[in-house]
Amino acid sequence: xxxxxxxxxxxxxxxxxxxxxxxxxxxxxxxxxxxxxxxxxxxxxxxxxxxxxxxxxxxxxxxxxxxxxxxxxxxxxxxxxxxxxxxxxxxxxxxxxxxxxxxxxxxxxxxxxxxxxxxxxxxxxxxxxxxxxxxxxxxxxxxxxxxxxxxxxxxxxxxxxxxxxxxxxxxxxxxxxxxxxxxxxxxxxxxxxxxxx
Numbered sequence: 711x712x713x714x715x716x717x718x719x720x721x722x723x724x725x726x727x728x729x730x731x732x733x734x735x736x737x738x739x740x741x742x743x744x745x746x747x748x749x750x751x752x753x754x755x756x757x758x759x760x761x762x763x764x765x766x767x768x769x770x771x772x773x774x775x776x777x778x779x780x781x782x783x784x785x786x787x788x789x790x791x792x793x794x795x796x797x798x799x800x801x802x803x804x805x806x807x808x809x810x811x812x813x814x815x816x817x818x819x820x821x822x823x824x825x826x827x828x829x830x831x832x833x834x835x836x837x838x839x840x841x842x843x844x845x846x847x848x849x850x851x852x853x854x855x856x857x858x859x860x861x862x863x864x865x866x867x868x869x870x871x872x873x874x875x876x877x878x879x880x881x882x883x884x885x886x887x888x889x890x891x892x893x894x895x896x897x898x899x900x901x902x903x904x905x906x907x
Contacts, residue, residue: 719804727791727826729906731761734863735795736903738762739770740822742796743803747814748819749814752796762792767827767896769857772812772820779820780806785827785846785855795824823859823902833895835886838868847875848892858898 727735734757745752756762768791769783782801784794799822801813812820830846838845841862847857854875861871872893873883885891 730760733906734902736822738792739795739799742799746800756792763790766791768794769825770802771823772802774820780809793864825898825900830894830896843895845875846894847879853877
């Protein structure tokens with residue numbers, strides 16, 4: 711995230727993982743990428759932390775030179791947080807179709823950011839706060855999610871946020887006005903390795 715203010719706002723909005731847990735999770739996610747790229751499998755032991763055993767929805771974002779290099783996540787809690795973060799880190803490095811797979815030589819220059827999502831809840835447009843809320847939209851099989859920091863970094867208004875969300879789902883840009891379309895909001899605890907060194 712380009713501005714720590716938005717990260718702090720999002721952190722305050724959710725019950726957070728401790729600083730020690732954040733460091734352990736970031737280290738584990740980075741090591742997962744390294745092992746996958748060098749060995750093709752994970753052999754390392756998970757961090758010993760009760761809070762990282764809890765289930766959370768999580769996204770992992772990779773950046774190089776301040777530019778997006780990959781982002782993947784699971785919008786629903788499923789399995790231990792450390793396991794989900796490792797899987798999404800590997801996916802961000804190797805499966806994001808916007809980019810070629812990350813090379814092991816690039817990993818040292820790659821910044822890892824983790825977003826731990828709160829449970830989704832129905833949200834009205836007038837409740838949305840840029841930098842605090844992420845959004846999820848669904849209409850049948852068409853769905854999309856945008857993290858809080860994306861709207862903040864892009865300088866979007868709430869209306870633009872909603873239109874971009876609908877567009878990413880393959881819906882009309884004003885689809886969020888349709889009462890049959892599910893619009894849900896969430897907050898996120900956002901942290902990256904450069905913030906904790």
